[in-house]
Structure formats: structure tokens, C-alpha cells
Amino acid sequence: MVTRIAASDATRSEGLANPLNTASQVARRARDTTAAAARAGAQALPPAARKAAGAVQKNVRRAATGMLGLSGERMSKVDTAWLRMDSDSNLMMINGVWTLAPGITWEALCERVQQRLLQYPRFRQRVVEDAAGATWVEDRHFDIAAHVLRETLPHKPGQSMQRALQDRVGELAMQPLDPRRPLWQMHLVENFKGDDGQQGSALIVRIHHCIADGIALISVTMSIVDGGSEPPKRSRKEREAATTAEDWIADALIKPFTGLTVKALDLAGDGAARSLKVLGDPEKAMQHGLAGTMDMARVAYQLVSDAAALALMPDDSPTRLKGQPGQAKRVAWCPPIPLEEVKAIGKALNCSINDVLLSCVAGAIGGYLRSQGDDPTGQEIRAMIPVNLRPMEEAWKLGNRFGLVPLVLPIGVANPVERVYEVRRRMAALKGSTQPILAFAMLAVAGLMIKPAQDALLNLFGRKTTAVMTNVPGPKEQLTLCGARVTQCMFWVPQSGDIGLGVSILSYGGGVQFGVITDTTLCPEPQRIIDAFAPEFDQLSLLTLMLPWGD
Structure with a gap:
């Protein structure tokens, strides 16, 4: 770039x-x-x-810097936008669950958190808001017992502990974190028995999105598990440089014709991260230079086209999954699917792993609508998909460094093979788009605004979107925490505005898991969507085997 x-x-x-x-x-x-x-x-x-x-x-x-009487670090504009995005229907928290065998104690978890997690300053800092934004301030009265809590799962007669755990995660997804303390909590269920019958523990984690995105939290995860290492130290100069670069990026992209022009970006794979890294280093970018007037014209055309596409997105198909959400959430997740099987299908169909998984998600949602008596034939729903904008080696710095691209899922295509090729075509059409960078810049600008103006700007996404969907690559090997094996891990992305459906895909330990969080007004039983996912994958696998093979 x-x-x-x-x-x-x-x-x-x-x-x-x-x-x-x-x-x-x-x-x-x-x-x-x-x-x-x-x-x-x-x-x-x-x-x-x-x-x-x-x-x-x-x-x-x-006062002008928002730090009257405070000693802290100014929050970036993008992180400020996430901080202010909480609403009565959607809290901007990333919620996660680990199941552990044979189990761990509260005392052991507290010790590990103090040794490792608190090495990240964000987990010791509270947020102080002011008219100009927010500041990270050291919590002088930090109390580990206020952040690592013991839980006892209440469950009804005949209800499995797995379902009780899902219900509790749904409840916690709508319980705000205490703004007087650092914005995270862990809830440990010391005596938990999953559907597999294994005796162990369950750990529910809640982290406000202003602290970090999903990719960054993988780095946090790797530091607290057994054998994990402390995060590198980030100097004050590096923190200031990162904030300055973010300001410049936002200005360059929102005002592309006022003296600052960027070259069209190749956003295939991790190219987005490399592109933003160069964009955030104008001195290096200057050394490369543009090829000439034609490149500048292409840049202008690409930016205007992508900005128009974001602003003029048509409405989704009107399904029962879109509407005004209430104030209650429910979550569900499925057992892992072997990652090697997903890769094999992708290779046979000349598709990516993402194409295969997103096709199964579209099929599961379409199947759910059919089970409710609806006919999704010819219908489509839009899902906002995060695109990573940072090199993986810099994930430990936390914060939010991702853009968003709108993918229209063909939920009305019943044939699994036809559907996976349609998803592949649509994903390919997004490559080369500057929309993730524009969305990042939009969040940066939103962080400068007062809350009503920010809400109006970000409702652009909510009005046109049914779901938020993310796919995070987790550790390839199984992890242990305090001597216990992490048997399953899952997380759920927050939804903003009036979006009532969140879909998460996480690869871990050789398997892939599919999770859903829904607003109960729009979808009271997300487990029914989950239950349709595995059959869709099995059907695609069977049809792939039945396709004619080359010589």
C-alpha cells in the first residue's frame, strides 16, 4: 500500500x-x-x-485536555466511540465462556489474574469521562474481589447445567459493569458439570469493548494461561504516537480531497493490517509515493464509491430477526466441528474456510426461519463483519483496530453448494474495498461527537443490518489454566443500535464452534438456530462427497 x-x-x-x-x-x-x-x-x-x-x-x-485533577492516558477516539455506544437494548461488552476440567479454585484464579492480567494497565484503570472524551485513570482502590466473583448457577428441576450456564451468560450480557471500576469482570462457577458429564469449572468473562477488540483479547488470553508470558511494555512515546496516527488516519479518510490522499487498499487476508500500518506511518508512506495522477484518480473513485455504498445500503429483507429489540438476551453455542473437515470441504470446492462457515451460518438462519413458518426464499440479510486492521504481533497493545464490511447473506438459497459459491462470490467482491478503513475512520469521528450525534451517525449501520458476525482464530492447541484443561471456549460479540442478532465463530484446539446471542423479543430461542448449524454443515459435506471427482 x-x-x-x-x-x-x-x-x-x-x-x-x-x-x-x-x-x-x-x-x-x-x-x-x-x-x-x-x-x-x-x-x-x-x-x-x-x-x-x-x-x-x-x-x-x-481542562482542555480533559484531565483536570487526573493523571492518566487519553482514550483514543475509536475506543471512546465504543465506550459511548451502550444503550438500553445493547451493552458494548464482549462476553465469553470457558469450561475447565477438572476445575479450578477462586483463590488460584485470583492469584493468576494478579500475576498476569494486571500487567496490562487497562485492567487496572477506570474510565473518567468528560465533555471532550475520556481518560484511562489508575484505580487507586482496585479490589480483585470486585472483579473475580464466585458464582453458583441456579437451575430449574430437569434443567442441565449447560442450559443454566447459557441463561446466566444471557443475564450478565445485560448487566452493566460498574463505571467506578475497571470495566471487566470474571465469574467463576467452581462446581460445574457440562453435558459431557465432566466435573469441572466454568468461567464467564465480561470485558467492555472500549478496552480491546476480539483479536487483541486473544493476546490477553495467551498471557494468562499456563506457560503464558507477560505482555511487552509499551512506552509513553509509543502510546502517544499511536493516538496521533489514529487522528491523522481519520482526517485523511474523512477529508480525502483536502490535501491528504490514500492509495486504494488491498484488503485480502491480513493485507488490511499491513495497509493500516503503513497508513499510520506517513513518513514511510511518503517514501513510497503514488504512481501518478491515474492512481490518485483511482483512489478518489474508490473512496467515493465505498462511502456511497455505506451510506446508500438498501434495507434488509423484513424477517422476524429484525425489529426493535427489548432488554433481555439469550446465548447458545454448539459442540466443536473438526477444523480439518471444514478445510477439506473448502479445498474440494475451491473455497476458503470462511466461505464454508458463513454459508453454513446463512443456511442455519434460513432453516430457523423455515422452522418458524416463514419462507426465506429470495430473502437476504446483511451482517456487519469485522476486518482486522492491525498486525497480529501488535495485538498486545489492546484497543480497537478493526473496520467493518457489510456482507449480504443469501439465507434464501436452499442448496448448500449453490449457497457456498454465492457466499464466495460476495466475499470476493469485498476484496479491494476501502470500506473497513472508512468504517474505522467513521468510528474515530464518532468518538469526537456528543452522544446524540454519535448515535445518529452509527445508526447508519443499525438501520440497515440484521446481524453482527465475527470469526476469530483462536489457539490451535488446547490450553490449560491453573492446571485445568480448557475443554471449550466461546465468546459473543455485542450488537449496537437496534441490531438483535450476534453470530460468533471461534476456532480452538482443532475445532470450530458456532455461537449466537439474540434479543429475546426478536428470537427467544437461539438454540434453534444453533441446532440448524450442524445439519447444514453435514449436508454440505455429503453433497461435496457426491460431486464428480476429476481424474
């Missing part, structure tokens, strides 16, 4: 190549000039007046 900066006259007069350095140096010089003038005027004042003026100036400066 190549980037060129068409510098403004003011920038050229400074003779600087790096727009980040240009902006910061020009601002610093202006600040120094103003300060010098203020000092010159202050010399004429009596000492007492000079002292009072200095105190006022200091307080104004602190």
Missing part, C-alpha cells in the same frame, strides 16, 4: 515530509509563541497576580 500527502501551502513552507511531525511541530511553535507572549505580558504583573494567572493557565490547560 502506498500513500502520498499532497501538502498544503502551510505544510510546504515548513519543509517537512511527515504530516504528523508537521502538525505537531506547527502546533508546538504556535503554542510556544503564545506562551512567550503570555510570559512577556505576565512580567509586568505583580508576583501574586503572576502566580494566580499561572494557576488559572494550568487549570485551563488541564
Whole structure:
């Protein structure tokens, strides 16, 4: 990915190549000039007046940065947008579940959390909001017992503990975290027996999305398990550079014709992460340069086309899964499907693993609608799919670094093979799109706004979308925590606005799991969607075996 900066006259007069350095140096010089003038005027004042003026100036400066009386780190604009996105129907929490065998104790978990998790500053910091945004501030009264809790699962007669666990996760998904404390909690069920009959423990984890995205939380996971290592230390200079780069990216993409132009991005695979890394390093981007006027024209056309596509998305098909959500959630998940089988089907059909899995998701949703007496023939629903925008080696830095692309799922296509090829075609059409970067920039701009204005901007997605869907690659090998084997792990993505369906796909330990979280007003029994997933996969597998084989 190549980037060129068409510098403004003011920038050229400074003779600087790096727009980040240009902006910061020009601002610093202006600040120094103003300060010098203020000092010159202050010399004429009596000492007492000079002292009072200095105190006022200091307080104004602190208030302007949103840190009056605080010592902390400013929250990025994108993370601020996620912080403010909570609503009565949807809380911006990532919810996860681990089942463990033979089980662990609360004391052992607390010790591990203190040793490893608290090495990440975000898990020791509370959030202080102000008119201009929010600040991460060290919680001086941090209490591990307020974050690692003991749970006893209430379950009805005849109800399995697995179902009781699902019900509890659904309840916790709508219980806000305490804003006076760091925004995360773990709930440990010490005596848990799953449907497999194994005696062990269950761990429910809740983390507010403003702390990190799913990819970053995989890095957190790998640090707290047995054999995990402490996260690298991030210097203050690195934190400031990351925030400055984010500001520049948002400005460059929201105002592509005011002197800042970016080259069209190849967003296939992890190309998105590499692209954003270069985009966030304008000095390196300047060294590459654009190929010429034709490249600039292509960039302008790509950005305008993608922005228009986001703004002018047609409405979804009107299904029972779309509507005004209530204030209750329910979750469900299925047993793992062998990852090797998914790969084999993808190879036989010349499709990716994602194509196969997303096709099965579309089939499961279509099957669920049929089971409710609806006819999904010819219908489609739009799912917002996150696209990672950071190199995996930088995931430990936490925060949110992903964009969103809208994928229209062909839920009305009944033939599994036809459906997987249609999903492949639609996924291929998204490659080369700048929509993930535009969505990232939109979140950055939303973080600058007051909450009503932010809600209005982000409702663009909610009005046109039925589901949020994510696919996160988890550890390939099975993990252990405090000596216990992690037998299953699952997570659920939050939904924003009026979206009432979240779909999660997680690969772990050689298997792939499918999870759903729904609003009970729109879908009271998500297990019925889950129950349709495995048959869809089995049917696709059978039909693949029946296809003619080449010589």
C-alpha cells in the first residue's frame, strides 16, 4: 500500500515530509509563541497576580485536555466511540465462556489474574469521562474481589447445567459493569458439570469493548494461561504516537480531497493490517509515493464509491430477526466441528474456510426461519463483519483496530453448494474495498461527537443490518489454566443500535464452534438456530462427497 500527502501551502513552507511531525511541530511553535507572549505580558504583573494567572493557565490547560485533577492516558477516539455506544437494548461488552476440567479454585484464579492480567494497565484503570472524551485513570482502590466473583448457577428441576450456564451468560450480557471500576469482570462457577458429564469449572468473562477488540483479547488470553508470558511494555512515546496516527488516519479518510490522499487498499487476508500500518506511518508512506495522477484518480473513485455504498445500503429483507429489540438476551453455542473437515470441504470446492462457515451460518438462519413458518426464499440479510486492521504481533497493545464490511447473506438459497459459491462470490467482491478503513475512520469521528450525534451517525449501520458476525482464530492447541484443561471456549460479540442478532465463530484446539446471542423479543430461542448449524454443515459435506471427482 502506498500513500502520498499532497501538502498544503502551510505544510510546504515548513519543509517537512511527515504530516504528523508537521502538525505537531506547527502546533508546538504556535503554542510556544503564545506562551512567550503570555510570559512577556505576565512580567509586568505583580508576583501574586503572576502566580494566580499561572494557576488559572494550568487549570485551563488541564481542562482542555480533559484531565483536570487526573493523571492518566487519553482514550483514543475509536475506543471512546465504543465506550459511548451502550444503550438500553445493547451493552458494548464482549462476553465469553470457558469450561475447565477438572476445575479450578477462586483463590488460584485470583492469584493468576494478579500475576498476569494486571500487567496490562487497562485492567487496572477506570474510565473518567468528560465533555471532550475520556481518560484511562489508575484505580487507586482496585479490589480483585470486585472483579473475580464466585458464582453458583441456579437451575430449574430437569434443567442441565449447560442450559443454566447459557441463561446466566444471557443475564450478565445485560448487566452493566460498574463505571467506578475497571470495566471487566470474571465469574467463576467452581462446581460445574457440562453435558459431557465432566466435573469441572466454568468461567464467564465480561470485558467492555472500549478496552480491546476480539483479536487483541486473544493476546490477553495467551498471557494468562499456563506457560503464558507477560505482555511487552509499551512506552509513553509509543502510546502517544499511536493516538496521533489514529487522528491523522481519520482526517485523511474523512477529508480525502483536502490535501491528504490514500492509495486504494488491498484488503485480502491480513493485507488490511499491513495497509493500516503503513497508513499510520506517513513518513514511510511518503517514501513510497503514488504512481501518478491515474492512481490518485483511482483512489478518489474508490473512496467515493465505498462511502456511497455505506451510506446508500438498501434495507434488509423484513424477517422476524429484525425489529426493535427489548432488554433481555439469550446465548447458545454448539459442540466443536473438526477444523480439518471444514478445510477439506473448502479445498474440494475451491473455497476458503470462511466461505464454508458463513454459508453454513446463512443456511442455519434460513432453516430457523423455515422452522418458524416463514419462507426465506429470495430473502437476504446483511451482517456487519469485522476486518482486522492491525498486525497480529501488535495485538498486545489492546484497543480497537478493526473496520467493518457489510456482507449480504443469501439465507434464501436452499442448496448448500449453490449457497457456498454465492457466499464466495460476495466475499470476493469485498476484496479491494476501502470500506473497513472508512468504517474505522467513521468510528474515530464518532468518538469526537456528543452522544446524540454519535448515535445518529452509527445508526447508519443499525438501520440497515440484521446481524453482527465475527470469526476469530483462536489457539490451535488446547490450553490449560491453573492446571485445568480448557475443554471449550466461546465468546459473543455485542450488537449496537437496534441490531438483535450476534453470530460468533471461534476456532480452538482443532475445532470450530458456532455461537449466537439474540434479543429475546426478536428470537427467544437461539438454540434453534444453533441446532440448524450442524445439519447444514453435514449436508454440505455429503453433497461435496457426491460431486464428480476429476481424474
